Amino acid sequence: MSIRGRAFIVGAYEHPGRRLPDRSTPQIFRDVATGALADAGLSLGDIDAVFCDSNIGGLSSLSISEYLGVRSRYMDSTDIGGSSYLSHIGHASAAIAAGKCHVALVMLAGKSGSQVPAPELPESSFESTYGPTVVSEYALVASRHRYEFGTTSEQLAEIKVAASLHAQYNPHALLPKPVSVEEVISSPVIADPLHRLDCCVVTDGGGAVVVVSPEIARSLPRRSVKVLGHGEAVRHSVNTGSDLTFSPAVWSGPAAFAEARLSPADVDYASIYDSFTITVLVTLEDLGFCPKGTGGSFVSGGTLVAPFGALPFNTDGGGLCSNHPAFRGGMTKVIEAVRQLRGEAQPAVQVPGCQIALAHGSGGSIATRMGAATLLLGVEDA
């Protein structure tokens, strides 16, 4: 059974806030739920399924169902880091296709300081002992990629430059100023070879989408977005032998393309998880937009710049410039893809005639264990 065409995104909302000292995480959950439902033309009483990560702790989907007052008959608090929300949309679509629920609310809400260490995870002692940082784990991948394929800091910087060109049109972007390759590579090195401007921003915030059955989508006034395909995967030391040159997109991408019956050449717009510039480069290769090892030349020369680059990406400015709520960028990837397919991106970066969009999330750490989820989305009649 395929989910292709059996679920639609009918509402999407991104929290405009980047620093929310006066809003608790539950309040941010309500902000984004209310926003996405209003966008869809639905109300809280219509929801029968709740999807959220476990970042808030405890039994999150139970607590958030109660807090919002939702009588959930389907719940999922799968937590695969920043890719959780793309995974949730895939799971929600399957549940809707199976008749388990009809109106699913998928949410991200959180603060930048809410990461907690988990000393009982089996790998903890074998990593934390050596003082790794998040940046350094991505730097290990950038370092190996440079060694094997000659990828340069200038090429990685092109990714940040493209994101910053887009961010200038986003009134909510944390970093709206365009930057040059020179500015990126002259910013301080955090962990060789990654500079400060190779890193995403850290913000509060969140977002939500509403996923419904085709019948309900037809009854609603707004333009809806068709779910065409979904894939998810994990890479870890056992299934890769700690080969640091690829990400789990190498599995989640082909699964999503197969379900959607599409190929990379069909994609008009791509939202690519951008925790760091190297994350984008490796993901583009793994999704099949260019052969392994050629990401550096692929991203050079304006390929990623909207609206006329060969593959416009992250037209909201992405995690590199706009926001990265609670260290999790997956939800905003979906929301910008929805905007593009509805023709509601900022006019300067709207991809003309955008019919097919890809949204990709990753979570965890690229050098150790990383989750990935890929969605292919289309216009209403795709």
Added chain:
Amino acid sequence: MSTLPSLSPPMTPETSPFWRAAAAGSLALPRCNECERLIWYPREFCPHCGADQVTWTTLTGRGHIYSYTVIRRAPHPAFAGSVPYALAVVELEEGARMMTNVVSDDLDDLAIGMALTAVYDRVSDECGIVRFRPTREG
């Protein structure tokens, strides 16, 4: 010995032979009795083939840099006095790759492929930390 902090990591009965071997100055990992692959990180079973029986094996402690980075911002106050320091994935002579530190007086001289030898920072009778140094020639 290195100047990096050697904090006693959480240890479990499943993994204590690794830490105890390091306290005694050696690198040990379980090897699967069935498929004979080395198991990183240590487990009481084989995650490659699912076999129940593994045998702790003493390794040479030699390897090379598979990838590395020099961390210039400390993640934790305990490491603040140690920056800059090198985090690496080291490929052991026997094949497994492990995250660790490479300790060197000249971090600018590190390179992927560089030959390494294990060094052991003793925390207690029950725990040592395995790190690596560039192998001295001659």
